[in-house]
Amino acid sequence: xxxxxxxTIDVFxxxxxxxRGWKHAVRDAIxxxxxxxxxxxxNHANNGTHALVPQVFPAGRALVAAWESPEAxxxxxxxxLAVALDGPERFSLDGEVVRFRTATPGDQxxxxxxxxxxxxxxxxxxxxxxxxxxxxxxxxxxxxxxNNVHAASRAAHHPGHRGSVDISSQLPFEHTSIxxxxxxxxxxxxxxxxxxxxxxxxxxxxxxxxxxGCYLQxxxxxxxxxxxxxxxxxxxxxxAVRH
Numbered sequence: 001x002x003x004x005x006x007x008t009i010d011v012f013x014x015x016x017x018x019x020r021g022w023k024h025a026v027r028d029a030i031x032x033x034x035x036x037x038x039x040x041x042x043n044h045a046n047n048g049t050h051a052l053v054p055q056v057f058p059a060g061r062a063l064v065a066a067w068e069s070p071e072a073x074x075x076x077x078x079x080x081l082a083v084a085l086d087g088p089e090r091f092s093l094d095g096e097v098v099r100f101r102t103a104t105p106g107d108q109x110x111x112x113x114x115x116x117x118x119x120x121x122x123x124x125x126x127x128x129x130x131x132x133x134x135x136x137x138x139x140x141x142x143x144x145x146x147n148n149v150h151a152a153s154r155a156a157h158h159p160g161h162r163g164s165v166d167i168s169s170q171l172p173f174e175h176t177s178i179x180x181x182x183x184x185x186x187x188x189x190x191x192x193x194x195x196x197x198x199x200x201x202x203x204x205x206x207x208x209x210x211x212x213g214c215y216l217q218x219x220x221x222x223x224x225x226x227x228x229x230x231x232x233x234x235x236x237x238x239x240a241v242r243h
Contacts, residue, residue: 002117005038005066005097007218008073009129009178010242011045011165011227012061013089022061022086029080036072039112040065043167043176062167064178066112070094078243085242091163091225092240093180095129095218098122103213109133109176110169114216122217124185127162127234129218133176160186162234163227180220180233 012022026042034040045060063084067073073094077085098121100114122128164179181187222240223233 002115003069004117004119005115006068006070006073007093007095007097008063008065008067008077008240009091009093009095010063010084011091011167011178012086013045013091022084026063026081026084029083032080034076034080036068037076038066038068038115039110041110041112041167041169041176043169044171045165045167060165062165064167064176066097066114074241074243077241082243089225090242091165091227092223092242093129093220094222094240095220097216098128098219099215099217101215103134107214109214114214119219122184122219125183127220127237128181128184128187129220130179130181130187130191131176131214131216131218132179133214133216134174135170136173136175158186158190160190161229163229165227178227180227184217 023042030037030040030042041064043062043064045062063081065073065076065081067076096119097114097116098119100116102108160182162180162182164177167176167178168174179187181190220234220237223237224239224242226232
């Protein structure tokens with residue numbers, strides 16, 4: 001019986017070793033093979049999803065990984081991926097992919113096509129994580145950045161926003177936003193109400209701004225730390241365990 005991808009998201013605001021060294025160490029561990037790992041992306045991280053002026057340097061780092069099962073993820077974090085567990089102020093989240101859609105057929109996230117088979121749809125009052133991945137067409141970067149300022153401002157002041165981060169493995173045209181929401185209802189209200197995000201989304205579609213676009217809904221199952229705000233995003237969830 002098929003099952004949805006089990007997702008782990010880890011964001012390190014300030015790795016204690018040099019950021020480049022961290023990236024190479026994690027990528028080397030993945031390249032040697034990790035049992036049960038479906039896909040992983042090692043990223044630069046910044047606060048572009050919730051700040052009007054993004055902090056790009058000093059760079060944070062993030063690792064997003066899709067797994068065959070929670071057991072595979074746990075074994076990897078206590079084994080080959082232990083090299084990634086470096087530095088204070090880490091945000092960690094475990095979840096399952098609930099929904100995946102693309103802007104055009106065949107779009108993917110660096111070779112990964114997320115799997116949501118067998119997942120129960122989110123209820124309107126359930127917490128959720130939204131992941132939006134895109135690659136901006138050349139010539140549209142300025143418009144994308146301008147639109148993002150308004151969308152970020154709207155997110156930062158929305159009562160249902162529980163934190164977010166912008167990650168990228170190929171700056172400046174490739175970007176992925178990960179945003180945490182008190183509920184699916186709150187996320188949809190933010191996305192579709194008149195204003196910053198709705199305008200940016202409409203403008204992106206009308207101008208063919210992206211050559212790749214992917215959207216994921218994730219059900220959070222465990223969470224530790226914070227992501228851009230001062231309080232825990234999902235206080236009722238158990239901690240995300242990393243060894």
